[in-house]
Amino acid sequence: MDFIQLAISGLAQGCVYGLIALGFVLIYKATEGVNFAQGDFMMMGAFVTIWLTNAEYLGINFWLAVPIAILIMGILGYLLDMLIIRRMFGQPQIALVILTIALGFIIRFAAGAIWTHEPQLLETPFAGKEVRFLGFVLGFEEVAVIIVTLLLTLFLFLFFKKAKLGKAMQAASQNQLAAYYMGIPVKKIQSLVWALAGAVAAVAGILFASKGAVDPSTGLLGIKAFAAAVIGGFGSLPGALIGGLIIGIIEPFAAYALPAGYSQITPYLIMILVLIFRPAGLFSQMHSKKV
Amino acid sequence: MDRIALKIDNLESYYGPIMAIRGVSLEVREGQIVTILGSNGAGKTTLLKTISGVMMPAKGTIIFNSESIGGLEADKIVKKGLVHVPEGREIFPLLSVYENIILGAYTRTDKNKISVDLEMVYEYFPILQERAKQRAGTLSGGQQQMLAIARGLMSKPDLMLLDEPSLGLSPILVEEIFTILKRLNKEQNVTMLLVEQNARVALELANYGYVMEIGRIVMADKSEKLSQSKDIQEYYLGMSTAGERGQRRYKVRKTWR
Numbered sequence: 132m133d134f135i136q137l138a139i140s141g142l143a144q145g146c147v148y149g150l151i152a153l154g155f156v157l158i159y160k161a162t163e164g165v166n167f168a169q170g171d172f173m174m175m176g177a178f179v180t181i182w183l184t185n186a187e188y189l190g191i192n193f194w195l196a197v198p199i200a201i202l203i204m205g206i207l208g209y210l211l212d213m214l215i216i217r218r219m220f221g222q223p224q225i226a227l228v229i230l231t232i233a234l235g236f237i238i239r240f241a242a243g244a245i246w247t248h249e250p251q252l253l254e255t256p257f258a259g260k261e262v263r264f265l266g267f268v269l270g271f272e273e274v275a276v277i278i279v280t281l282l283l284t285l286f287l288f289l290f291f292k293k294a295k296l297g298k299a300m301q302a303a304s305q306n307q308l309a310a311y312y313m314g315i316p317v318k319k320i321q322s323l324v325w326a327l328a329g330a331v332a333a334v335a336g337i338l339f340a341s342k343g344a345v346d347p348s349t350g351l352l353g354i355k356a357f358a359a360a361v362i363g364g365f366g367s368l369p370g371a372l373i374g375g376l377i378i379g380i381i382e383p384f385a386a387y388a389l390p391a392g393y394s395q396i397t398p399y400l401i402m403i404l405v406l407i408f409r410p411a412g413l414f415s416q417m418h419s420k421k422v
Numbered sequence: 423m424d425r426i427a428l429k430i431d432n433l434e435s436y437y438g439p440i441m442a443i444r445g446v447s448l449e450v451r452e453g454q455i456v457t458i459l460g461s462n463g464a465g466k467t468t469l470l471k472t473i474s475g476v477m478m479p480a481k482g483t484i485i486f487n488s489e490s491i492g493g494l495e496a497d498k499i500v501k502k503g504l505v506h507v508p509e510g511r512e513i514f515p516l517l518s519v520y521e522n523i524i525l526g527a528y529t530r531t532d533k534n535k536i537s538v539d540l541e542m543v544y545e546y547f548p549i550l551q552e553r554a555k556q557r558a559g560t561l562s563g564g565q566q567q568m569l570a571i572a573r574g575l576m577s578k579p580d581l582m583l584l585d586e587p588s589l590g591l592s593p594i595l596v597e598e599i600f601t602i603l604k605r606l607n608k609e610q611n612v613t614m615l616l617v618e619q620n621a622r623v624a625l626e627l628a629n630y631g632y633v634m635e636i637g638r639i640v641m642a643d644k645s646e647k648l649s650q651s652k653d654i655q656e657y658y659l660g661m662s663t664a665g666e667r668g669q670r671r672y673k674v675r676k677t678w679r
């Protein structure tokens with residue numbers, strides 16, 4: 132009984148990690164850069180939604196607030212790339228790393244200044260409800276998190292498999308120059324990838340905030356999601372999600388079984404083990420370019 | 423056969439501080455195949471990149487179908503019917519062959535005609551239909567080159583820029599690909615600007631040829647005349663006309679120097 136409860140709540144937490152990791156991988160695949168502010172994007176998505184829907188702020192209907200928040204984060208992602216990231220083109224990788232870390236700080240402090248540093252909860256219509264399933268009592272939020280993550284993953288899978296834009300994104304990431312030659316507007320496509328990463332982060336933030344309080348430093352769990360992305364193999368979308376699930380599931384069990392404090396180490400321990408024994412990650416898409 | 427498809431005037435283009443194209447002027451007439459010969463570093467690829475909008479021209483004009491396209495972004499130029507099939511194939515390795523071909527039609531919205539053109543492309547390159555579901559990175563070099571040409575065709579170009587389609591291919595494959603290029607030119611009325619180091623096959627295929635050296639056009643004539651020119655024979659076709667006691671190569675001054 133305990134076991135199942137722990138596994139479900141771990142799974143739900145893992146979904147959030149997985150979604151943030153998905154954002155890392157999306158941007159990495161499209162631009163070969165790592166966005167270390169992805170966790171802070173998630174936090175910001177959560178706060179934007181709280182701001183839209185909570186009674187003490189705007190108090191818009193939850194179901195209306197969610198798409199608006201996703202849209203806002205998408206637009207922010209797009210603008211970020213268009214106005215700032217694109218200008219880093221041709222600079223060494225480390226410049227983008229530093230830039231996004233700094234960006235994370237800015238988002239964190241801005242969020243603190245706007246919404247205070249107090250932990251806040253997203254008011255959802257399903258708060259506190261329970262689902263009874265085969266004799267188990269599960270939090271509705273946790274079930275919702277898992278279902279939404281599955282749906283979003285399915286959507287992304289179909290998007291990259293079927294949609295013209297999804298294919299163009301893959302093409303631009305696999306061979307930027309050739310994409311140019313084919314008339315694919317690569318710059319715009321990259322901005323759209325950032326928009327997509329922003330939207331995914333917003334979904335992760337909404338899910339996270341619906342099952343626990345957020346404060347501006349919540350974004351730091353992006354580091355854990357980064358570990359998840361590394362475990363999954365940094366170029367693989369399903370890998371990122373599974374990496375997140377692995378970390379999410381192991382964490383509560385580690386907290387249950389190990390002395391206090393040690394459970395925090397487990398995600399990174401797994402990451403180090405993966406890096407030692409399978410350096411390309413669990414689900415790497417290894418390919419060598421023919422010359 | 424007489425309308426001018428592409429006209430370049432006094433084009434200059436830089437790679438950073440290095441002037442790679444030093445005032446090039448040339449013309450391609452509709453339905454023609456024009457070739458640009460030249461050794462490594464002559465600026466042929468840079469010239470094509472500048473025409474297709476991947477690089478920006480510093481000076482000069484590029485007129486395509488009586489419209490100035492100098493300095494436009496690559497995607498706009500593709501829409502106008504000018505496509506660049508790059509050197510070294512440059513396919514999308516992880517996408518399937520079919521997806522690669524379809525991405526060639528990215529700028530088009532006429533779905534019905536796209537599927538007609540897909541059939542047409544498969545007719546010219548039956549091997550690609552056979553391999554349609556395979557990842558493009560697993561194709562052989564020759565098949566990848568065919569894929570690159572097929573992908574270029576899907577944009578329904580009036581003018582195709584081909585950068586060394588013979589690169590790294592066996593003579594039989596070169597023959598095969600050049601035969602297909604000739605058919606495409608005749609049957610689909612695709613005008614071509616072909617950059618080649620393999621001067622023999624290029625001059626056989628083309629109607630007209632330019633010779634480029636260190637960023638300049640140094641010679642221009644009909645292909646038949648070029649193949650008969652002594653300098654071309656010696657430096658590009660590898661025929662040695664002089665006997666054993668003839669002049670040393672390095673002492674000979676080319677006609678254009």
